[in-house]
Amino acid sequence: MRKISGATFAGIFQLALTFPSQGGEPVRVKITNLAFLPAEITVQAGETVEWVNEDFIDHTATETSEEWDVPIPAEKSAELKLTRAGTFSYYCRIHPGMKGTVHVIAK
Amino acid sequence: MMRNSMIGMVAGLVLSTAIAIAADKPSDPQIAHIAYTAGDLDIKAAKLALEKSKNETVRAFANDMVRDHQAVNDKALTLVKKLGVTPVDNETSKALIAQAEKKQAELASLSGSAFEKAYVDNEVAYHKMVNDALRTTLIPSSSNAELKSLLETGLKIFEGHLHHAEMLAHTHH
Numbered sequence: 001m002r003k004i005s006g007a008t009f010a011g012i013f014q015l016a017l018t019f020p021s022q023g024g025e026p027v028r029v030k031i032t033n034l035a036f037l038p039a040e041i042t043v044q045a046g047e048t049v050e051w052v053n054e055d056f057i058d059h060t061a062t063e064t065s066e067e068w069d070v071p072i073p074a075e076k077s078a079e080l081k082l083t084r085a086g087t088f089s090y091y092c093r094i095h096p097g098m099k100g101t102v103h104v105i106a107k
Numbered sequence: 108m109m110r111n112s113m114i115g116m117v118a119g120l121v122l123s124t125a126i127a128i129a130a131d132k133p134s135d136p137q138i139a140h141i142a143y144t145a146g147d148l149d150i151k152a153a154k155l156a157l158e159k160s161k162n163e164t165v166r167a168f169a170n171d172m173v174r175d176h177q178a179v180n181d182k183a184l185t186l187v188k189k190l191g192v193t194p195v196d197n198e199t200s201k202a203l204i205a206q207a208e209k210k211q212a213e214l215a216s217l218s219g220s221a222f223e224k225a226y227v228d229n230e231v232a233y234h235k236m237v238n239d240a241l242r243t244t245l246i247p248s249s250s251n252a253e254l255k256s257l258l259e260t261g262l263k264i265f266e267g268h269l270h271h272a273e274m275l276a277h278t279h280h
């Protein structure tokens with residue numbers, strides 16, 4: 001019940017908020033003082049990225065062509081499983097100066 | 108038209124003068140008051156936008172402004188309480204309010220895309236002005252380290268807002 005309302009609340013973003021991938025730990029990106037750290041990461045296809053927001057304001061990780069759009073609430077974290085290989089640039093919709101890159105390499 | 112832009116220019120001058128005078132030595136309680144007021148005024152502008160605009164992008168931006176500025180002001184309230192500081196009203200806060208009231212009245216008389224354009228343009232101008240005041244006056248003048256640090260974080264956040272507002276301004280021309 002709780003999970004359903006959570007997913008409904010997340011609305012169109014529900015697909016982006018996934019649970020940890022089976023097996024490996026997610027690759028972490030810290031958000032502190034309005035910056036993604038590290039700003040550039042490389043993961044294998046099928047791995048999960050976890051953004052840990054240490055700021056007291058909300059951020060997003062929004063892929064430049066909006067292939068994905070992950071809301072990351074203040075002092076919370078959010079995850080995204082990346083399945084397609086490629087280089088993805090992303091930014092925060094609320095503070096567009098915040099930028100990051102994820103390289104997803106095929107397994 | 109001409110008259111309105113003249114009034115705008117005069118208000119701008121009054122404000123920079125007020126900030127320049129306060130620049131002499133704004134105290135921490137005054138700085139806290141100015142910063143809180145500046146955030147509060149942007150929340151008011153955003154609420155007007157939420158009342159008047161049906162444009163999804165503009166509404167999303169306004170919601171972002173309400174949420175972020177509220178979060179910063181909540182932090183500021185918690186901090187002044189912790190420090191035992193009572194924010195003190197001053198000429199800069201008064202000038203900010205007077206200018207914002209004039210702008211609110213002007214915005215309230217507009218509607219549709221004319222309103223949206225004016226709101227977004229004002230958000231650009233307003234964040235530029237407040238960020239400038241933070242950078243040149245409020246941050247350098249603050250003596251408490253925690254207050255200074257919160258103002259620095261605030262400036263980062265508001266620079267993000269300026270960036271966002273400028274992007275919107277480009278799409279609204």
Ligand SMILES: [Cu+2]
Pocket residue numbers: 058059060092093094095098267
């Ligand atoms: Cu952000």
